[in-house]
Amino acid sequence: MRVQTEEWRRFIPGVRMYKGKKTLFYNGEKLYDEYGKYLIYSKEEQESWEVIIVLPGVEVIPEETFSFSKVEAVIMSDTVRRIEDSAFWNCTRLKHVKLPTNLEYVGSSAFRCCKSLEAIFIPPSCRKIDLAAFQGCKKLVFLNVPQHTQLSYHVIADTTLIYISPFATDHNGEYDNDREVNDWIRNLHAGNEFSLHRACCSYNPLDEVIFGIIKRQGLKTFKKQDRLGATASLYLSRNPSADTKEQKIIKRYILDMMGEVI
Structure with a gap:
């Protein structure tokens, strides 16, 4: 809301x-x-x-x-x-x-x-x-x-x-x-072991940060649970400050892999 x-x-x-x-x-x-x-x-x-x-x-x-x-x-x-x-x-x-x-x-x-x-x-x-x-x-x-x-x-x-x-x-x-x-x-929210937490659970989650993670790790990042037992999608759905949408990030990832300019 x-x-x-x-x-x-x-x-x-x-x-x-x-x-x-x-x-x-x-x-x-x-x-x-x-x-x-x-x-x-x-x-x-x-x-x-x-x-x-x-x-x-x-x-x-x-x-x-x-x-x-x-x-x-x-x-x-x-x-x-x-x-x-x-x-x-x-x-x-x-x-x-x-x-x-x-x-x-x-x-x-x-x-x-x-x-x-x-x-x-x-x-x-x-x-x-x-x-x-x-x-x-x-x-x-x-x-x-x-x-x-x-x-x-x-x-x-x-x-x-x-x-x-x-x-x-x-x-x-x-x-x-x-x-x-x-x-x-x-x-x-610091360190690689909680990278999803850092990117998605911050007070102002950034598309660029999340996109950088999935660019390195692939789309599986959104399905894979981190050490806190949550996926990126779950983090973002719980964050009232998040404007980022999963589909938007995935689209950016796919376009990048196709060599499109974003």
């Missing part, structure tokens, strides 16, 4: 059906007070939301704002700079997250126990991901984190990603050395 900036200018805050989904267009307003009383929408209303679109102008997603069981997708405008603690905690159906390109901070447990979340693409602007930000995201396997981003403890505990790493120590996805795990996370 993509929402273009020019469309956003027409939207006003509130709840409405959008592309067949019950959607909150969020402008940063408080949804409840410090005593847990609902200021604008009832609990029943909030539990019915399927999509959250954060409108331009919002800079901070407050603590414990969107812990709703039916939310499937979150799309944030590029004005958002901070996602505070437990902002999306326990959104158990959340599958699609489009983070802002200017994001600087992801708070503690921000996406904790989002059990359906498979993919997260951290933008280069992000300075820190705090304690257990993605802990309990059991299906999380596609993750791109810039090398300069500071990672706190147990960021990916109890996720699919930690289980396929060399570091999981028990059935709860716990591990002993956060430094080793964090270095491994930051370097997933």
Whole structure:
């Protein structure tokens, strides 16, 4: 799902059906007070939301704002700079997250126990991901984190990603050395052994980079799983920032092999 900036200018805050989904267009307003009383929408209303679109102008997603069981997708405008603690905690159906390109901070447990979340693409602007930000995201396997981003403890505990790493120590996805795990996370997109991950799972995947890989390795690259168990097509289908289409890349490859000028 993509929402273009020019469309956003027409939207006003509130709840409405959008592309067949019950959607909150969020402008940063408080949804409840410090005593847990609902200021604008009832609990029943909030539990019915399927999509959250954060409108331009919002800079901070407050603590414990969107812990709703039916939310499937979150799309944030590029004005958002901070996602505070437990902002999306326990959104158990959340599958699609489009983070802002200017994001600087992801708070503690921000996406904790989002059990359906498979993919997260951290933008280069992000300075820190705090304690257990993605802990309990059991299906999380596609993750791109810039090398300069500071990672706190147990960021990916109890996720699919930690289980396929060399570091999981028990059935709860716990591990002993956060430094080793964090270095491994930051370097997933570096080195030839994760070349598909680097090309397709980055925040801004480039046709030229992917094309260079399949030019060297052939079309089998799109079918062959890498060490994380994913093909290029699967990476691109999960990346909300990817504009690259498999057929477009394959066409470029075939034309190149035929000696056509692209």
